[in-house]
Amino acid sequence: MRRTDPLNRLTLEELRQRTSMKWRTHPADVLPLWVAEMDVPLAEPVAEALRAATALGDTGYPYGSAYAEALAAFAAERWGWEGLRVEHTAIVPDVMMGIVEVLRLITDPGDAVVVCSPVYPPFYAFLSHDARQVVEAPLGPDLRVDMAALEDAFVRARRGRRRAAFLLSNPHNPTGVVHARRELEAMAALARAHGVRVVSDEIHAPLVLPGAAFTPFLSVSGAENAFMLASASKAWNLAGLKAAVAVAGPEAADELRLLPEEVSHGPSHLGVIAHTAAFRDGGPWLDELLLGLDANRHLLGELAAEHLPDVRYHRPEGTYLAWLDCTRLGLDSGPGGDGPGVVSDVAGPAKMFLDKARVAVSSGHVFGSGGEGHVRLNFATTPGILREALSRMGEAVRGL
Structure with a gap:
């Protein structure tokens, strides 16, 4: 065929x-x-949205919640998750810059951030450049998260009673592992037990292949104080059209509101238009x-x-x-x-x-x-x- x-x-x-x-x-x-x-x-819906915007000269500053609304509708349809509340979101320049800004809300310079290695290289670069210490929790031989190694990393990260966070890649880059719900629940329970906050990078979430199912981290029990970052960048090839959404769990919504107002100036208006069209019409x-x-x-x-x-x-x-x-x-x-x-x-x-x-x-x-x-x-x-x-x-x- x-x-x-x-x-x-x-x-x-x-x-x-x-x-x-x-x-x-x-x-x-x-x-x-x-x-x-x-x-x-x-994708034609994205191309048409951009053509319409440029024809109108609609190239100013981004505004409104259409992007978050489109993401919420996509999450409900594709992942069966009805819990994405638009009022608990913020527009950020892209996923990595959003991660940095969220980590600034919940950690201080010198604090530790746990990652499951091998993992996306900018995790190391962005965290180090922002004066956070990287603590590795190596993946197991099956390339899945090793819960014992993760707990050990949480203990090390929290030494001296410093604040700590866990930066999760969900699905995992570079291995292509899609974390099962039971694995995410175990991660959430460990993070709660050790006082570690979770930030989940879910940029590849729409790209789950037959045989696996994606679970948003914020949808699992125990993740109510976590954050996720999402965009249409990878699934619709929009890296050059910068825009992403930060989403807070219900217990973290007040913290997300402390995000500096100037952060929302970073996304491109055309990027927001493109990502919104992708999630809304690009299925x-x-x-x-x-x-x-x-x-x-x-x-x-x-x-x-x-x-x-x-x-x-x-x-x-x-x-x-x-x-x-x-x-x-x-x-x-x-x-x-x-x-x-x-x-x-x-x-x-x-x-x-x-x-x-x-x-x-x-x-x-x-x-x-x-x-x-x-x-x-x-x-x-x-x-x-x-x-x-x-x-x-x-x-x-x-x-x-």
Whole structure:
């Protein structure tokens, strides 16, 4: 059957005309499967909303609650969660800046923030730059949250009775794990028991693939004093249209109201319009995308088995990111550069694939403890590009 999803509509020649980071960081002979941009056309409801706004000259400052209302309706329809209260939300520039601003409400400089490594590299960079200490709770061998390690990290984070927070990636980036409700409930119970506040990054929430179900952290028992950050950025490829929503649990609503007023000046008005249209009217497009991503994760498994038999492919439950264990290749990550959080650092297997295969993937060591010897591969591309990339990577490994 011929695929008609958004991942099958653009040619390599068309993609190379793009001027974004994904397509301009590396020379033209490199296939870019690294940064979280998808190789898709813009969803028509989003494009139409932007055309209408620009035709009116509606390019001023953002205003109103339409974005939060669209997110609430999406959460009710897609996740069965009726608990997102628009009055408990705030518009923020993007998810990471929203995380920083929320953490400023519930922690002080020098306080600790727990992360489950390996995890999204900007967690390290943004927290460190804002004078928070990062405490790692390594994932288990199955790449799921290890509750014993998490509790130990909470104890360490709270030493000296300092305030502490847990920055959760839900679903998890880079592993593609979708946390089950029972896991989230266990995390919430541990956080309550140790006096740790939870901030959940749910930017990949709409991208849960068949076989898994997404659970908003704020929907579980014990999470009433937590926060979540959400946007349409990943699911509809809107990274260049900045806007996100911070949502507070009922016990945290008063704290969210303390967010400085100037924070709401950061989002783009066109970004708010685009994200609102995506959540409100972009469901059919998203459904087509999810079919394509599901097909691509199966294709990637087949291609990895064929071309990279010594590389372990962890089949993701969500996102469009694959975590590849390349430790059997015996390639050290090499010098760590500036350490976790420096996305431009390329070492070990990622450097070999870039140099010898001309395929750009994300270097595992920047994702923190447990990342060395791994790479993260973005499979939100055309099947043809995916086939060519894996063929090149296999040839490079055979030449070692």
